[in-house]
Amino acid sequence: MTAPAVHLASVGTCLPGDPVDNATLAKLVGIDEQWAEMFIGNAARHFAVDLATGQVRDTLADIAAAAADRALAQAGLEAADIDCVVMGTATPDQLMPATVNLVADRLAIDNVPTYQLQSGCAGAFQALDVARSLLLAERCATVLVIGGDVCAKHLETDYDPASRSSAELVNYALFGDGAGAAVLTADPLGESLAVHQILNRLVGLGREPGQVIDWFGLGDRHSDRTAVFEDYKAIESAVPLLARQMFWELLDDVGWRAEQVDYLLPPQLSARMSERISAAMPAPDAVRVNVVGSVGNNGNALPFLQLAELLQRWRGPGRVAAVAVESSKWIKSGLALERI
């Protein structure tokens, strides 16, 4: 049986700087444009760092605050209306203080509970889930949920492109920076959407991580461990299956049939992979909302960018199923929305 709904009042997003296309990437970091187009498929992404100069323009807190401010403005709320903030990110600006609290400070939010989840692609769903639970428990009435990632730390701008392996170059073509935010409320606010269910399941027992982002400190900064690692083969084989599982779990939970789903937000990996997964998902008549091709894989921001794109396109009643898969230690997540 489905739990009572909470409400999605608004979504705001922020992509730093101008879009960086593959031609620019080819020029600045030496990726092969045709290869990027063929194997990754992402046409553009945004970076918080200026690739040409190496200057870091924005922190995660900067873009998360901008996204949050847009979500607040969209919902017609002021910072003082927010009584809880939950944020998901894989790449906090610092390990301490948690970026969520810097964002709260920027928005002049104080004296409220805040949470930051260390998370990958499922982080947005986890953050939304925490928010929903707090709302249902009547611990608060208006929650700001934020997701975002900034990969500036992992982009080297002063190296010889010829010396890089293709695995390293993939990172430039695949990832991007961005932030998204949503306001969830206990009571409907204007033209809000009912959030019927959010599911999160860890399914990584005994499985090797498909993605690793390491961090270094004074003691091990000279270690030769890889900062960013992906097992693309494992990801390619596991994600489609997990995505389908989550779709059916979600529908069972809310009691919908596949043909009743109007919009489907599939997992976002690379544009090529997302297209394949998306095509293989059930509910063939549901409109797919994929964004990774134009914004790059910006992790915790992606579901918000998908929601923003959805709200842009969609008027009137309908049902939405969203699925994300985090391939680090393998988490599958799902979200069911409805506008009546």
Add this chain to the structure above:
Amino acid sequence: MTAREPIAVVGLDCRFPGARDPKEYWDLLIQGRDGTGRVPQTRWDAARYHRTPSADGPQPGRANTLRGGFIDDPDAFDPGFFGISPREAVAMDPQQRLLLQCSWRAVEDAALAPADLADTDTGVFVGVMANEWACLHLTDYENITARHGSGNGYFMGANRVSYHLDLKGPSLAVDTACSSSLVAVHLALAALRSGECDYALAAGTNLIMTPAINIFYTQAGLSAPDGRCKPFSSAADGIGRAEGVAVLLLRRLGDALADRQPVYAVLNETRVNQDGRSNGITAPSRWSQQRLIESAWRAAGVTADDIRFIEAHGTGTVLGDMIEAQALGRLTAERGAGGSIALGSVKGNFGHAEGAAGLAGLVKAVLALHHRTVPPSRYADEENPELQLPTRRLALLKAPQRLPSGTVHAAVSSFGMGGTNAHAVLSSPPRTPHRSSGRAPGVFTLSARTPERLRPNLLAQADALARQPADRLAQLCWTSNRVKSRLPHRVAVAAHDLPGLVRGLRAEAERHGRTQSGENPGRGTAAAPAVAFAFTGQGAQHAAMAAAWYTASPVYARLLDEVDELLRPHVGRSLRDAILEGDEDFRRTALAQPALFAVEYAMAGALADSGITPSFVIGHSIGEFAAACTAGALDAADAARLVARRGALMDALPDGGGMLAVPLDAAEAGRLLQGRPRLGLAAVNAPGRTVVAGDLAELAALRAALAGRGVTARPLDVSHAFHSPLMLPIVDAFRRESAQLVPRTPGLPFYSTVHGRRSAAGEPLDADYWARQITAPVRFADAAAELLAAGPTHIVEIGPRAVLTPLLARLRQDDADGAAVSCHAAHPGEHAARCRPQQLLGELWCAGLSPRWDAVYTAEDQVPRRLPPYLFDDTFRAWRSAAPPRTAPELTASTPVIPQGAAAAAPPGRGRGESCPPATADDLPHSVGELTHRLVCRVGGHEPAAVHRGSRLHEDLGFDSIQVMELKARIEKELPRLGSLPVEDLLASLSTLGDLIDYLSECLLTDPGDVTADRPTADGAASTAADRAPDPPVERLRDSLPEGTPS
């Protein structure tokens, strides 16, 4: 307007003990900090009037406390800002000075320029009960001067604000003792509701300059020995006095919302009543308080279920707390909703601010509603059980409490000693989101009274903007144009993103930190502006020329669209698209001429729409068409048709013509042309800057001849020999094209570059004129010289590149009258900023023009946002300390620190009795002071001259806990009598070197002795030590020091 019309608090400013502005006030409240301190040396010699009461009661003429709530720098003022002479400022009650500055800041805080309130019916209502300045000055009969009349008196506190801000509504002071400022708010509400005024400043002020009321409170058994109010606490033992000044800007809520003005909170209702013949004229009356609150709640339509928190009068006297709890409890106990009503009193944070107390509470409530969080109440941990707060459904807040979403209500009480009570009911502001357009550019304007104030104000804005959401850039810039652009010294920074703006402001601050005083480019000119537009000719065109204007200026975009529509049938394509797409380089004159015209037409129109309207025009060659449109001598449609035809005709001429820039005067160049029929004088741009045009072969010959004379001529990159005999074949065709024109005379002085002078009244711009223009030389130098002689204050070059601007700058040098002209290129060229239209308006504003800023912002970006208010100059200081009664004030060694010319206004001999806080190490008291100073310098490695009493150990001198421990060890070694110092006291309660000296002095004073000294002692700081240790003569200090200590 109705009797119940809600009133919005739109702006506020305040200073309270431990808080220099509203932000610091909120921090003090939310962190539950204590703002009290030792009576500063500059007020009076606290030790002299202090005596712990004995069993027989208080000693006459003595107070039982050494502490209170004192604001920082009450002696600082910026007289020049308000046009007040230093001498007059010295004679003004400091309360008047503080009210002036706070009022200005409160208006700015409402995102409003104080100048916009000038000559309006804005009211000023000031609550005040302290007149101690008068007590100090008006008893010194020998020294009463004419200025003392305007420097004193309650009335003048309000009237000065009205005078200096030119406010013409009601202006009055209110004295109902401690309820004065809430009563002032009550009167302001009535004036707003009756329509007597549309804005009202409601203020409260209190400065403690003498110990008189401390002694009175002590004698009446009302004074807390520790100088702290402990409201509703079982530790409550009386009142601690406090200072404060606060100003609210109030407005009818409907008006504020219509103007999209930010609203802190809403005042729903206020009520005032009197105890009448109660138990004694100074005794509070439970029944009157109860009736007052009942009546206010009823009028506001609220019950105990609606009220979330109450800011009580709460002085922390046992009787007062009890009566207030009973009066409130009668109503609050009826609460049917869950939970209790939060109860608190800001008096717990710094004491009772008397005349400003009502506003201290009201501002606290307003900020709580704004932040949706109620600050905790100090001393809530030791709630007085006798008050039975839980059964009255009242709860002292031990920690901040979040307010729930939706509208919430609060109430504020303030009671006067003579029985006049006031109560207010407030609510949270309505939700009014104002979305921005997104990422539009803007120009931030900041102005200051003096060049020196630019830097601190720029930095304050940069710091505040760095914390703002990115999308608000344009709204914040628009607000700065509205609020911050009226003072004489100016800085403008245009930006297309917020981080860029913050960087720009910091760079300007840095620049102005280096600029010598008086040397400031951004200074509005005094003369009435007379602007000339100079329209560029061919050669200025380039790919994507001025494309930034299309995205940055909505009016430019509209005008370019319009003129593009007019041109398209004649040119056969969209020149707008050709410009915006950026791949057309406009080398072909058939495109270059109409494209330049289009850009110049739209640019001139956009500038005129921004309030930059020309009084004169001049155009160079093709530039004369847009100039003629601007001067009203050509319709845009006619001009479009003509420039397209002109360009096409010239384009169709055969190749083989060129142009040569010759560094000679026109006359000399003219002589060279004799015998060269296929060459002509094409342009005379400036002395020694002439252009000849014609057949390429003849030009080459001329160039060679000149080279032979050592003169370097430069061929121009042009397609044809414009303004030469080679153009003759098209003249008739163009005259026919122009024949349909209705000849019109320019509506503005038109400096014709055909005539080389201003067009005369009988010289219409007709077909003949335009036909002749094709072959006639461009006599720019002559026309421009006449233009300069006509006395324009500003010349703006209209075109996509700065071509005429350097010529004009050169001609200006040659013209003695023209030297004052300020020259600007509307678009300097390819490298112009993306936000060039905004940048240009900023540039012109810095040069003294008054743009209509709204023109460069969309309607949704014209939303006022709060910016930090003005930071005043605080170098002027004037104060008068309380002297022992019945003796003339002593001549103090230190004269007021008055800068520059001010010194003459207050010569040492006239400044008797006015002292100021010790400023340098030289002023430190001897012995302990010098020793401590020396040790602090040694431990911290500081230059002795750089360390003074006010130096903060942590913030200024960088002392960390390790250095404090070292200092402690050294002090203990040098002053063995002290024994071991409690480190907690050193760490927790000592902020400045002065505090430390006072603390050590207190510690050294162990024997109570007679108070006989009439010179200041080095005062103690820590209350625990202070309250234990009364005050022997300072000479004892010296005796206690080890040998060799300097004294």
